[in-house]
Amino acid sequence: MIDPFAWLNASVCDSVFVMPPILAAAESENSSLVLAGVLLSLVVIYLASKIGGEICARLDLPPVLGELLAGVAIGVSALHLLVFPAGGTDASGSLITQMLQMSAHLSPQALDATFAAQSEVISVLAEIGVVILLFEIGLESDLKELLRVGPQAAIVACVGVALPFALGTAGLMTIFQVPAIPAIFAGAALTATSIGITARVLSELQRLSSKEGQIIIGAAVLDDVLGIIVLAVVAGLAKTGEVQVGNIVYLVVSAAVFLVGSLWLGLLLNPFLLSLVNELKTRGQLLIVSLIFAFVLSYVAVVIQLEAILGAFAAGLILADTEKRKELKEQVEPIADMLVPIFFVVVGARTDVSVLNPFVASNREGLIMAAFLIxxxxxxxxxxxxxxxxxxxxxxxxxxxxxxxxxxxGLVFAAFGATSGVLSESLQAAIVVMVIFTTFIAPPLLRVVFSREESAEALAVEVPAAEGLLEDPVGDRHQS
Known part of the structure; x- marks a missing residue:
């Protein structure tokens, strides 16, 4: 059976397993420099996230957009403070690693090992950040409301996967004469939805609990599951040229069993978890027990080839249906404030905007296809x-x-195309441009469409009030 994420050395699952040998290599010179590099990276990340978030907040834009743009500024596209080996960069391309080199004079091998270990730790912290984010989103969601809007969310998710995939694949094959397998791959990249970004913006706009917010979250979760299945199909096409039906059936069945089974079992275990929390006398008992529960479900999701964020979201939904919901949410928020910005800054830092430069001849064909994909x-x-x-x-x-x-x-799809050789350079650049554009345009656009709704509601309230004021004098004259 093909693991759709086995190709990506920088993925969450692989990073956990490759970290120990990397750390062991770095330890031969000075393993404490790995910690120093991680701490310095966190300083840069937190400063960038706060500056970017504050600027956007003062411009009445979602702070998450500021965090993404700050990541671009400090990442591979600009300052090279936060860079990663997965992008083809070595230790010489990282300013933080160069700072360590000036103070410790490491050998080239130890310097590369330190850079790789530091990058892996930051990558893992970023992924833990998005796990915490989805756990928090689950706590803020209403399971009954999600179930109520479930059919609507399913319609949105299915159309949102099928339509872009069909249009993208057909358009690339007919308009740009792209071969079938690369066109199918690019069409598959169009199916994704970033639940983390959308959920963060909805939370900032205080729209997460609205009916629209619940439909979006439910559809995005289903999109995530469908995206994993699509990626598995594309992985099979790229490797063997044929679709492995057994792998698809396994993913569909495991996703359904996991989501339904975890919610059912979790609701049964809720009384036991609450009684355990009430019996414990040490500090942080509610938070630690809840995180254990969330991480166990996340682990199970990863083991059955789903995503950890699905387990975290399910755990949040289950615990939201308890009397401890408000107290737990207050305790999770500081952890989210510490870890979630790492995720968004890292997403921005990994984004190479040089593919947007039209003066580079190799980018032009990709930009034309990118316009179509956008x-x-x-x-x-x-x-x-x-x-x-x-x-x-x-x-x-x-x-x-x-x-x-x-x-x-979307970046996962682009990275897969780069490593598998399925995509041409121009088509790979087009997918990256599409990912960049949709990631950065969605947060401000979401704020605009919700602001228009608020303005319309305010106008609807003001008009009847004004009509009443106009009618009152007439009524007084009749009375007199």
């Missing part, structure tokens, strides 16, 4: 909200816009 990426998701017929009270545009960002999920 249109398909936006239209293919925006129309999903309008597939929900007969519900005029819904902000359907907001639902569609909330599904636009591809984020880290």
């Amino acid at each position: 249109v398909v990426a936006i239209v293919g998701k925006v129309v999903t909200g309008f597939t929900l017929w007969g519900q005029p009270e819904l902000n359907k545009l907001a639902i569609g816009v909330g599904m636009i960002p591809r984020g880290e999920v």
